[in-house]
Amino acid sequence: EVQLVESGGGLVKPGGSLRLSCAASGFTFSSYSMNxxxxxxxxxxxxxxxISSSSSYIYYADSVKGRFTxxxxxxxxxxxxxxxxxxxxxTAVYYCARGSLDRWGQGTLVTVSS
Amino acid sequence: AIQMTQSPSSLSASVGDRVTITCRASQGIxxxxxxxxxxxxxxxxxxxxAASSLQSGVPSRFSGSGSGTxxxxxxSSLQPEDFATYYCLQDYNYPRTFGGGTKVEIK
Numbered sequence: 662e663v664q665l666v667e668s669g670g671g672l673v674k675p676g677g678s679l680r681l682s683c684a685a686s687g688f689t690f691s692s693y694s695m696n697x698x699x700x701x702x703x704x705x706x707x708x709x710x711x712i713s714s715s716s717s718y719i720y721y722a723d724s725v726k727g728r729f730t731x732x733x734x735x736x737x738x739x740x741x742x743x744x745x746x747x748x749x750x751x752t753a754v755y756y757c758a759r760g761s762l763d764r765w766g767q768g769t770l771v772t773v774s775s
Numbered sequence: 776a777i778q779m780t781q782s783p784s785s786l787s788a789s790v791g792d793r794v795t796i797t798c799r800a801s802q803g804i805x806x807x808x809x810x811x812x813x814x815x816x817x818x819x820x821x822x823x824x825a826a827s828s829l830q831s832g833v834p835s836r837f838s839g840s841g842s843g844t845x846x847x848x849x850x851s852s853l854q855p856e857d858f859a860t861y862y863c864l865q866d867y868n869y870p871r872t873f874g875g876g877t878k879v880e881i882k
Contacts, residue, residue, distance in 0.1 A: 696871075698819075705862065705873060705874075705875050706811075706813075706819065706862055706873045708870060708871035708873065711869065721870075722870050756818055756819075761809070761824065761866055762809065762819075762821065762864065762866070763821045763824065763830070764821075765818040765819055766818065767818055768818055
C-alpha cells in the first residue's frame, strides 16, 4: 500500500525556519518525481515545489523561490522541504504528493505567527 | 504561468442529480489535466487523469472530458459521499496550477 507520511510542521515565528519531511513506503520511491503542495486555512490548493526522481530537475512556485529548498534521499525513501525566512502567508497544511500527484500524504500544519 | 479558471465556485445539488464542473486553461494544455476531490480535513484524492482517464478505484459515475483549453468533470448521479470540493490541476508545465475549486453542497 502506498503511504506518504509528512512530519515536521509546527508553530514558528516570522523569519524563522522549519524542515518538513515526507516518509514514503509501498512503492519504488526512487522511480518517482515528488511534490509539495500547500493549502492555507479555508483556501484552495497551491503547488509549491517538485523534484525529479534523481534530483536533476527542481521547480518552485514564485511565492517560495529563494526561501524554500526541496530535496530527497532515495536511500531513505524520504522527501524534504527546507523552509527559511517564513512569512505569515506561508501558514498552511503542507502535503507531499507522488509523481503526477496521484497519491498524497495526510499533510502537516505549518503556522507562522509571532 | 497558466491560469486555470474553474466554474462554478459552488453549487447546490440533490442526490441523484447530474453535476457538471468546468475548467478553462489560459492556454492550450493538450489533455494534461487532472480532477481532484477533497473532503474537509482530508487530503485531495485523484479522480481523473489525462483529462478523461478514470483513476483506479474511482466510481464510474465520475467522468472527464475536454482537450486544449476547455475541460469538464461530470458526476452522472450525485451520491451522498460526493459532497466535497473539487479541483482541476494542469500538469502540462511548471508551475503547476490548480483551479480555484468548486464546492458541491447539498440542496
